[in-house]
Amino acid sequence: MKVTRAARAQLARDAARIRADQQRRGASVPAIAAQIIRDLPITPLEAWRLAYGWSRPHVVEAVTQVYQQDGLAPPGLTTAMLCRWEHGQARPGPDYVHALAQVYQAAPERLGVPMSLRVSGWYGHRMPQQRQEHLMPSEYPELTAVADSIALNGSGAGSGELAEHALDFYNLRYSDYPPAVLAAEVARCRSLLMNGKLRDTGTRRVSGWLSALLGNLAHHTGDASAALIHLGAASRVGIDVGDTWLAGWALGAQSMVTLSQGRPTEALELADQALTYADTSLRRAQIAAWCRLRPLAVLGNREEVARTATSARRHMDTAEDAPGRFGFDRAEFELHLAEALLAGDSVQATDHARTSVGLKRVGSPGWAAATAVLARAHAVSGAYDGAVEAGLHVLEVVPAERMRSTTQDRLRRLVADVEGCSRATELRDAVRGR
Template sequence: MTTASGLPAIRESVQWAVMDAPGGSPAVVALAEAAVEHYALNYSKHPPVVLLEEVRATRSLLSSAVAGADPSIARDLRRQVGWLSALLGNLSYHLDDRPGARAHLTLAGALGESTGEAALTAWSSGALAMVATAREDWHHAREHAQYGLQHAPEGLRRAQLLGWALLPALAALKRTPEADDIIDEGDEIMRSAVELPGRFGYDRAEHRLHVAEAHLTLERYGHAADVARESIAAAPAETPGWAAATLVLALAEARESPSQAAARALGVLDLISPPRLRATARERLTRLGRLLDSSTGGPAAELAERLRVLPAPIRPDGTAA
């Protein structure tokens, strides 16, 4: 559990540790690991813009300690700077800063390589595939996904790279047989895998979300709706994962049940405040708005108006809304 005041307290503890040992120490390394775990486990509890500021400040504190540390301590600190950079990349992506996401994730991957942290290399590659997919750069998306799979340990990590990184690109390219093979392999792994919590973890709810989105991309709307319902059932209510699965379900229903789809989206907007609404959710809402005919009135018209006045998480001057 965490609170809004507990979030900056983590950064303050790191600051005190670095003040006590400016050149780094085993205690600073242990505290850095704990900070990464805290941010990853509580990733969905804070608005992305707020968490980004805290993670950035903590990374800066650790960076200052690396310069004067002995080689073994410096390597361990660089590993945690890598994980913090991975978090910054994902947060930037959720704030619709794709170039920033690429920069942070590229650094994270490089630090994973240089410190021998295979899980960091794999995860960062998967996230880079996600960013490439968002800009419809399917070639690089597949390259990043395949590179991540080369470093991912067997089991849950492999299922994560398959479902999160490789499957979206294959579905977008309409490589249906290959996409179905990936779905089958990922499903088989998830049947026996032990789920991991947090931003760097993976669970059934997230896995089913990626499968549902693949079915949606392949225009298998009935399958997409069924699997999205499984994701909703497995996700804690009113979390970003729940919102994502609910909006995928709405997109799958939009052609046959437009009023119901619009009502689902309105429910998400009622429960998730604008600062907590990730760029990925906003993109799904925009897609849904395009599918619905708001001229007919009812929920579709209400959704169109809600989206029109939806405030962005970042103001035009770069400050948080």
Template sequence: MDALDAVADSVRLALRGNVRAACDVVDAAVRSFSLSYSAHPPAALYRAVRATRKAATDALERPLDAVTARRLHNARGWGSALLGNLAHHLGDPQAAGAHLSDARHLADVTGDSRLISWTFGAAAMVARDRGDFYDARSLAVAAFDTAPGAHQRSAMAAWARMRAAAALRDTVAAEEARDDAEKLFEADTPGRFGFDRAALLLHLAESYLDLARPDEALEHAEASAGLVARRRPAWAAARLTVARAHAAAGRWDAAELYAHEVLDAHEPARLRSTARARLAALVRTGRTPRLAERVRDLPVLVRGLTDTNG
């Protein structure tokens, strides 16, 4: 049994006994999955989170007091948020949407404003990546408006509002969102539901790419990569954004060099769909033939992740 299975199994065992006492175990498991999000292959983490969420779902069928039921609903909501994000990184937008809708419903049930805001932001990300930029903008505004506290508002300004505005080539709105993100940013917070300076810089870099400002994109992407350990998914995202910035400026040799560096450093199972999308954007230029061969040989990602009942 690996570490992920052990965490999920501890939740199942705890929930067989006193459910109220076991809520601490469930909350600790969800926090552990959030903090270790980038340390595991997405498919392996997906299975562990889903098993944990199913255990919480099964426990909710038992007679429970209101406080215990609310805690389990909230843990299940954060579990669904994780599954939505994982499904997105596994390239299954239908599953991502289903899990995020479940998370938003549970956030409404429990009144967790942080989860409400986060699910709007994640839904904006999914909408943007499928090309629904106006939908992404509406969701991004909702994410920002419902965010509790300055730091989460900073995250939603960069991750949701600026990215959606840049995709629509709305320079004024993008720069307003950038200013909000930088002004509201506080201390780094860890985990999938946290937000650090490396993430802020990456969102700014990718927005500048959409706004056809490759020099600013390069500056911010290089700064982001410098804040992340090599071989982490955030490092891959930043280095591939460096590659895309070089490509946008016509520096094709440099673009291909950085892309190959990422492929050399990562096992295919750890390469998220978002990284593959960045690679595909480079391949579509038709100017990176050696890279095209390697991208074509990448294994297919997991599919069929839609079930929200577990």
């Protein structure tokens, strides 16, 4: 039987009470964990976390530190994965079992995840004459297989073609994976290409596009500094190898990140640079809507917002949608129009946001972003209940590890938009809970 969220919350409160009672008696963490296991219907893995009084994000950070201390790349662990392990819905692989044992200072058997005797060469215990590659969780085998095949092929025949296929996979499947998980795999693939013997222009171009992906992923995980580093490298590679769209897209993404840092004038300058590389109708529509509209709106230049929106629409109407992270479609176009019009015309903003929502699959990153903007449009027009409901709906549908930082930022702005209404506290608490 599925345990409800309310029941889970009650179990956590009961565990906190047990921990406090045991601490007053001077009990050790192992003794507290044992008491929680005896009194509550939860797994040993969850009991140990609660015995320490740690949150899931704290454990994820601690596991990441274990990996880094051993010289390995950060893992793709998320709070949702840890939650599934704790609830018995999935089992951590041997690398993670070993790391969790170090974090909790307890044997795997005591955590309820004993190490199989058939497994050798797990994390921290490399097999002789073998290089232990960083293992990703088994939840995404089709993703990890991509870089694994790049590693298997090495610099053999067809390496350039394989690299192109890997790039296409990451581009088209960008929204299918949690940003932190995808970032780890894209970084692994780029590292394999850079460490290989192939240094031809094609391989360097693909590596540049992978850097662009890493920049976008860093932005979606809230790391603006890393995003600007990756995107800056990508734009320079694009210029060096003559890939004008790589140069333009990376400059456009830098504009987006710069705007998120509260620098609209610099963002507009970067957008104008990106526009010089836009050589098709779709790309002109993309740079205009994605990069120019929002900084113009922030700067309060409504006349230029109107002109840019008209130009972008003209280009969009003569173009065909292109899939993938580097592409552009009508749903994203409508999203950016809606966001740029929030302060000036809430009625049009609502219409554009509603159109964008209708073009996206419920639960997808694009749907979440458009729904958050629709909620803000409701708030601006004074429909506070509808705004709060839409914001809560996003939080209910989209798992925490799949929520992009850009959508989180929109929800935080929504909290400010509804400040003073009767349900503002409900929304604020829900957003903070993420």
